[in-house]
Amino acid sequence: MERRGKKFQAVAKLVEVAKVYTLAEALELATKTNPSKFDASVEVHVRLGVDPRQADQNIRATVTLPNGTGKTVRVAVFAPEAEHDAAKKAGADIVGDETFLKQLDKGEIAFDTLVSTPAYMPRLGKYARLLGPKGLMPNPKSGTVAADVAKAVTEAKAGKVEYRVDKQATIHLSIGKVSFGANKLEENARAFFGSLQSQKPSSLKGIYVKSTAIATTMGPGIKVENQVN
Structure with a gap:
């Protein structure tokens, strides 16, 4: 934390490290913990209990975010x-x-x-x-x-985005910009989590979602209650 900039340290104090927030709480907090001057992206990071080396567990899909991504897509x-x-x-x-x-x-x-x-x-x-x-x-x-x-x-x-699990069994996805506000971000997040739920491999024996976090591009991570079973 000492190596971080003063702006990061200031907003990081707003996040209780040990607390697991509801989705609504986390997104509201994310809009307040952007240490950057620019309109940062709000990102969801989901660690899965899958083995990406198995073809049926190599999660890859698309979802249309109802409020778009906030980015101009060429x-x-x-x-x-x-x-x-x-x-x-x-x-x-x-x-x-x-x-x-x-x-x-x-x-x-x-x-x-x-x-x-x-x-x-x-x-x-x-x-x-x-x-x-x-x-x-x-x-x-x-x-x-x-x-x-x-x-x-x-x-x-219109906001159709692709997401896929990486070699560390984690999915990273931008669900919009800080300027969207918590409500629009939550609509986008729920669209993503609904899609992720539909991708659960039938062969998976253990836990599907191990942990979920939300953060702005340069901001602190915020632990979130898992939205997928």
Whole structure:
């Protein structure tokens, strides 16, 4: 704590370290413990009792946050020319085929989400090392491999986000900004927890959720009652 800045130390005093808060209490507290000058993201961190090495326990899914993420999502579409107009009308920021591939050849990435039609996916194979580590490779599970690219773009722009368990069996997800206020953040959080509950592996014998915490980007962690059984 001594190594932290004065602003962090000041807001950290508002959090009772040993206390486990209700979701509503934690989110209200999160909006008051942002030590940054910018409108920080509010993040949920959930430690699971799964083994990510097991295929059926490698949790990966999407959820549409009712109030969005608070971030401007830049969506690129890689699809046949016949799909371009519909994608643009849906709000896609980048739409293309051959020109788009030339940008990837140069390592240019100016998007946050990439949508592709199933038929075009094989052509993205050579860029797996570029897109994969950044989480940008289109995937059917995340809804970014879609025949209806316009629908996929609309969902991405509206707040559809992907979450996945990491090697430490933990999920990290931004559920909005401090400026949203506790109520909107809670609506987003409950949408996420509902989705996470639906992903519980049938093969899991032990505890599904071990612990839950909420924090702003640079703020202190706040322990939360587990929202998923």
